[in-house]
Amino acid sequence: MNHYAYWRSELENPLRRLPMKSPILLEDEQRDVLERWSRSRTVSLRWRERAQIILAATEKVSDAVIAARLGTTRHRVARWRRRFASGGVEALKKDRPRAGRPPRVDAAKVKQIVRLTTQTQPTHATQWSTRSMAKRVGVSDTTVLRVWHAHGLKPHRVRTFKLSNDPQFTEKLEDIVGLYLAPPEHALVLCCDEKSQIQALDRTQPGLPIKKGRAQTMTHDYKRNGTTTLFAALNILDGQVIGHCQSRHTHVEWLKFLKKVDRNTPKGKELHLIVDNYATHKHPEVKAWLALHPRFHIHFTPTSASWLNMVERFFRSITVDRLRCGVFHSVADLEKAISGYINHYNKNPKPFVWTAKANDILEKVVRAQTTLDKMGQTA
Structure with missing residues (x-):
């Protein structure tokens, strides 16, 4: 589709008859950042889409037109326009926490795993493994591994040291x-x-x-x-x-x-x-x-x-x-x-x-x- 045919289809599109939004005014620094995101292949796809939404919103068009152009939803366009208006470029980097599935391991179990790892030793061994800890606490070994990763615990590693007792x-x-x-x-x-x-x-x-x-x-x-x-x-x-x-x-x-x-x-x-x-x-x-x-x-x-x-x-x-x-x-x-x-x-x-x-x-x-x-x- 050439440039003339594209804009003709845009004008004939019933979405063009929706209320127009006031265009977003960008500072030069903000525009540079957003244009870089929109072209980059290394930034998150989410950031790239949000940058494209804000750049498109600098024109006097409706959210529905922007959504149709970028292949997204009108509600998503409206959401990121609002967040940019309130927080600028930094607001585009943040995702609000989602409810998700509640954790299957409660805080008491996590504290128990951390306490046992740092303060005790298993019977007939010098350090805990994921399987021995899982058997001791009653959870899966992958759960133990996630807890260890979250708290920076590596029982299998030992660092050596020696303090000098030289009186001088x-x-x-x-x-x-x-x-x-x-x-x-x-x-x-x-x-x-x-x-x-x-x-x-x-x-x-x-x-x-x-x-x-x-x-x-x-x-x-x-x-x-x-x-x-x-x-x-x-x-x-x-x-x-x-x-x-x-x-x-x-x-x-x-x-x-x-x-x-x-x-x-x-x-x-x-x-x-x-x-x-x-x-x-x-x-x-x-x-x-x-x-x-x-x-x-x-x-x-x-x-x-x-x-x-x-x-x-x-x-x-x-x-x-x-x-x-x-x-x-x-x-x-x-x-x-x-x-x-x-x-x-x-x-x-x-x-x-x-x-x-x-x-x-x-x-x-x-x-x-x-x-x-x-x-x-x-x-």
């Missing part, structure tokens, strides 16, 4: 965070640690590569071809990593690594090394060597607070990107892969930026300790 926790925390947020001038801050017992795992059978519709395959069993230990120092300024693989991780290997750090850093720079409390780092021979090299300054992390050492973030990257799914026929292959990853990483390093302040961390620790103390009193 505050002093060590402030020392290390201070190095991160305000590193000293004419000095380098290096986060150092060992990633020990990295296994050179070989698969018993070759797997299949990834392809469309199929994930990469790898046998569940493997052959152990030995282990190595990666010593690494992360420069917090530019993200560069000094790495060195050794067969063991005693004080002898730690001293070899310190000497490599000494050779691979500018001689005129003070070196602040952040390390954990591993006994190797405090060996008498290590202390004697450090006394002869006064540019080395050691900063120990609090006990059970390895998360303060940013080199752990690099260890995560190399584990996920190179080691976890790797196949290594020997320790030499493993060490070659680690060395290659570090060389590639150092070509375009990205330093990890520390943003948390010491006071904010201490507040979280205090809250966690308070919660633990309360649980211990109620147990």
